Amino acid sequence: MEYLIVTLSSYLLGSIPFGFILTKIFLKKDIRDIGSGNIGATNALRTGNKTLGYSTLLLDITKAVLPVLYVKFNYPDYIFIASLSSFLGHVFPIWLKFKGGKGVATYVGILFSINIVLGLVFIVSWAVIFLISKYSSLSSLVSSLIIPFYLIIFNDYSSIFFMIMFVLIFYTHRENVKRLKNKEETKTKIY
Secondary structure, three states: OHHHHHHHHHHHHHOOOHHHHHHHHHHOOOHHHOOOOOOOHHHHHOOOOHHHHHHHHHHHHHHHHHHHHHHHHHOHHHHHHHHHHHHHHHHOOHHHOOOOOOOHHHHHHHHHHHOHHHHHHHHHHHHHHHHHHOOHHHHHHHHHHHHHHHHHHOOOOOHHHHHHHHHHHHHHOHHHHHHHHOOOOOOOOOO
16 A cells, blocks of 8 residues: 555656646746747746746756655655656656656656765766756766666665666657757757
8 A cells, every 4th residue: 555655646746747837827838839848847948938947947856856755764665666656757747648758857856865975976977968068968868877887886786776767768868869869959058
């Protein structure tokens, strides 16, 4: 029963489409008709409203932090279930016919909730790659691959879980990968 409650509550929190909600409220637009059509923070930035973009980022991080931290302190055996469920909620939200975001902000929330060091490793890696390339997608892909390898160095069994997470993030970025390969990817302005 606990397993089911953790899975469902984490998924439902992860499913809250903040980019969609904020764009509807403040711009009276559907974010799915803007830029890439994605509901995440990077596309929210493309609305031209930086406050809306960064608010989406913070809320998408928070919607993973809340269930994962709660489970970490109350049902630690289910921490990876809560993490995966909140991530899948963002990528496949029940409220938007299972068409959601790419999951990176939610993944960052998961990292910081499980281990602050992992969150910092991701953020530093992302920032360095972004400063060099200006591609949000490339920065996210490489940084999410660095995490399991970082854990392998320390012989941490959770590296398996984070390798699975990398595969999922790679899947959500499959169109970006094609555009990067064809040198057609759009550079991201974050300020």
